[in-house]
Amino acid sequence: MTKRELDSVDRGIIYLLQQDSRNHTTTEIGERVGVAASTVANRIKKLERSGVIAGYHPRVDYEKAGYDSHFIVVGTVPAEKRDLVVDEIAEVSGVVNIRTVLTDEENVSVEVVGATQSVVEERIEALNDRGVSVVRTEMLKDEREQPFDHFGEGLAEDDSR
Amino acid sequence: MTKRELDSVDRGIIYLLQQDSRNHTTTEIGERVGVAASTVANRIKKLERSGVIAGYHPRVDYEKAGYDSHFIVVGTVPAEKRDLVVDEIAEVSGVVNIRTVLTDEENVSVEVVGATQSVVEERIEALNDRGVSVVRTEMLKDEREQPFDHFGEGLAEDDSR
DNA sequence: GTTGAAAAGAGCATACA
DNA sequence: TGTATGCTCTTTTCAAC
Numbered sequence: 001m002t003k004r005e006l007d008s009v010d011r012g013i014i015y016l017l018q019q020d021s022r023n024h025t026t027t028e029i030g031e032r033v034g035v036a037a038s039t040v041a042n043r044i045k046k047l048e049r050s051g052v053i054a055g056y057h058p059r060v061d062y063e064k065a066g067y068d069s070h071f072i073v074v075g076t077v078p079a080e081k082r083d084l085v086v087d088e089i090a091e092v093s094g095v096v097n098i099r100t101v102l103t104d105e106e107n108v109s110v111e112v113v114g115a116t117q118s119v120v121e122e123r124i125e126a127l128n129d130r131g132v133s134v135v136r137t138e139m140l141k142d143e144r145e146q147p148f149d150h151f152g153e154g155l156a157e158d159d160s161r
Numbered sequence: 162m163t164k165r166e167l168d169s170v171d172r173g174i175i176y177l178l179q180q181d182s183r184n185h186t187t188t189e190i191g192e193r194v195g196v197a198a199s200t201v202a203n204r205i206k207k208l209e210r211s212g213v214i215a216g217y218h219p220r221v222d223y224e225k226a227g228y229d230s231h232f233i234v235v236g237t238v239p240a241e242k243r244d245l246v247v248d249e250i251a252e253v254s255g256v257v258n259i260r261t262v263l264t265d266e267e268n269v270s271v272e273v274v275g276a277t278q279s280v281v282e283e284r285i286e287a288l289n290d291r292g293v294s295v296v297r298t299e300m301l302k303d304e305r306e307q308p309f310d311h312f313g314e315g316l317a318e319d320d321s322r
Numbered sequence: 323g324t325t326g327a328a329a330a331g332a333g334c335a336t337a338c339a
Numbered sequence: 340t341g342t343a344t345g346c347t348c349t350t351t352t353c354a355a356c
Contacts, residue, residue, distance in 0.1 A: 056181055
């Protein structure tokens, strides 16, 4: 829970986990950042406990998995009800990601997945019912995620990418 | 590369990986979905090769890591230049996520991280220089990610959450 | 906090049903 | 295609620095 300053070992570890958090071993990471594998394991545990690393998730290509309807629903929630509403819409089927921003209008983005467009339309109605006033619905074209370059600054050459 | 239909074993595996892709072992997953651990390993490899699973990433809390400036930059890129511009802005320091949607206006969302606001402001200028006409910049409040509930439908009770 | 070595456990490949 | 066994590698633990 505590906010800790990260040193170059922490940053290197996170950078390599950002490239591949499942198949990079502590041994490999240790060689790259210059410490023993057991130290890497200790550091990772500490980062997890402190909340800097909040979990590990696969990047799923829903289109390839047969779910062709993939939308970003942008809406507005009153600031004072925001946390409550976010908890509620997390329960809506097909919702896989929710972002909130600190503006008064259009302050919620909800990523919704489904097999068909009509299914997703129902789900968007469900968002409305739970307190999101939907401003617009956009078809997601592509999403790309990448490591924070600053975390990789102290690292040796990256051959495995 | 091929689009494959997923069966309930595939869906259960992905669901459990979406909860924790680093610490859930193939053995645990096998017990939950009802197949042998080696079968789980085979399925995961197949899902990776087919592109349904495109990678594994930690969820990093940049605020707790000491990077207090975290913004979503919404901008417009002409449709015909979109892929090119996305490749370019991926190179901008501090850019960790890029989403594109199929609309003519405000079709790109870029997530930018930095230690101070002035650093991030420079980076937003860099986005402009590379072809994104920035419409607005929003402070990210919170982001939540969760498994696709449909993948978990065939699963036994979830005690480990 | 870090290390290195031993023990325990997971993953991988082969062979088989 | 799914399962089981054996081999290899990783992770974990812990005494010592």
